[in-house]
Amino acid sequence: SAVISQKPSRDICQRGTSLTIQCQVDSQVTMMFWYRQQPGQSLTLIATANQGSEATYESGFVIDKFPISRPNLTFSTLTVSNMSPEDSSIYLCSVRLSREETQYFGPGTRLLVL
């Protein structure tokens, strides 16, 4: 398995500002993903973070709103830009280890936008 850490674990932000969430894994991984979980809802995939290239976004999510970086095999960031109260959610990093099929999830970042 993998140990995944996210920073910050939670934050309260003002509308119109941006927040960058970091995801760090203790081992090299082939795939990294970002999910959003709105209050009382299931998880929704935002994008696949690709090392050294632009992320692959799912329908309904765009790079201007959720820019993602992945400079190496163990680290990625997700920025939530120009936030509104509707962005209040838990944001989760997820990884797939090399040579394994299982996908693991980080503890999540709980974001509240006022």
Next chain:
Amino acid sequence: DAKTTQPPSMDCAEGRAANLPCNHSTISGNEYVYWYRQIHSQGPQYIIHGLKNNETNEMASLIITEDRKSSTLILPHATLRDTAVYYCIVRGDNTDKLIFGTGTRLQVFP
């Protein structure tokens, strides 16, 4: 869209077996069935996965029907700490995406 159907909620007495069903009638030959659970305020936890054979690990057993159109996750001796939302997910071997449905909220009571 999610390819699975699960009951929204279930109850189970502590110490008894919890049997969580999942329907995946449109599953194709190269798609695996995965189970995750999410305990309140935590990230989803991997439980088990299978292709067509039944699987067992230290957490649970996965029973997949012969036609693969449904499966059951079995927690053999449920405890209060097993109270969580359980997600059944179908994933093909040509994609790395896990698409979550609405899951089953399992409540284990004393």
